[in-house]
Amino acid sequence: MIRVELPAHLRTLARVGREVQLEVEGRATLCSVLDALEARYPTLQGTIRDHVTQQRRPYVRFFACEEDLSHESPDKPLPEAVASGAEPLLIVGAIAGG
């Protein structure tokens, strides 16, 4: 079980609370977790990564275990603490704007 924390706007959009829990088959990577998240909540498709290129949207970042994973390969295994559910994967919207 993987725990994912969503930013406020995406919680509203997906009609969920602060944290969602996902089952991910196989190795837990950013890509596989986002695939599972978007499969469970299709309305999030395109709001975290581009529909076509699958690139992370510029004002979205991925944090976990006090590390910034945003620039890691999406296919790199997530930290064991995230894969085991001990720590959440944080999807964060940049603190900016008016």
Place this chain on the structure above:
Amino acid sequence: MSQVRVLVGTRKGAFVLESDGKREKWDIGGPHFAGWEMYHVKGSPADPNRLYASQSSGWHGQVVQRSNDGGKTWEPVGNKFVYDGVPGTHQWYDGTAHPWEFKRVWHFEPSLTDPDTVFAGIEDAALFRTTDGGQTWQELAGLRGHGSGPKWQPGAGGMCLHTVLLDPSDPARIYIAISAAGAFRTDDGGQTWKPINRGLHSQYIPDPTAEVGHCVHRIAMHRSRPKVLFMQKHWDVMRSDDAGDSWHEVSGNLPTDFGFVIDVHAHEPETIYVVPIKSDSEHFPLEGKLRVYRSRTGGNEWEPLTRGLPQSDCYVNVLREAMAVDSLDQCGVYFGTTGGQVYASADAGDTWAPIAEHLPGVLSVEVQTLP
């Protein structure tokens, strides 16, 4: 008694303003989608309870919302806008070639007959259509593919397709407008398109009478005369009597011919409205006086409408999507400002009153007249 529903898109959410036919007391519903930019909210002429809303943000991109109950509840539908084939390039601000990139939906134009069919004008400029109520979107690629696309360039607000007009007398005829490319028309339902900019004169482009490159801000049409078009260009108010094949200027005695909005009275096809704005750098009303100008002669002769509008210290703008009319016997006219006010006139512009005063900056105003 009839009802009026005003759909307001703002920089921080959407609002639904409702009144009875007297249009004296208004209930303000919302904010819907609080915190998101709502570029446009529009209802289906075929089913007034079916609404479509363009929701976007710099963080999370585009979302499309649909309501089946007049805006009480909403559900997200498809938000995947993928250009047909290899997108190619258009001009960037510096004149270099820049790849087409989807940014947001500026305008929804629901079909006149089918609530599930909607046209979407997007940035970077292209026209999309859904026929399944917004679940999936397909580009009408003939517009970008007709040949002049590489010469199109963005205006200050982006390279947006902001106007879509459907001809009530001919389902195959559609007009669209792009900043800054100009106006285009299809006569075959969107398969092929041609620029319709003859007569436009824009001193800010290398060839002032070029076939494309004009910064058209808005086009309006009266449904009883779909070949007569009125245009607010960056500068110049223009008119066409031949479906856009040629245009002539009707700015007449306007104090400035710059502005964004233009609209037509619901029952008088020769009565049109604009809001002159000081340009090119300020983009607020002349002399701090918010004035709508009305022509009852299809242009050239204009009168200022000021009763109920602030006539001192007013420095708001009225953006291109932010004016609409209702179709009650006494035509109502509505517009929203970047200062968050929505003004309404229940007497075709003679007198005005704010019906909302403290909203976020208004991006769009649409009106539904309900039985």
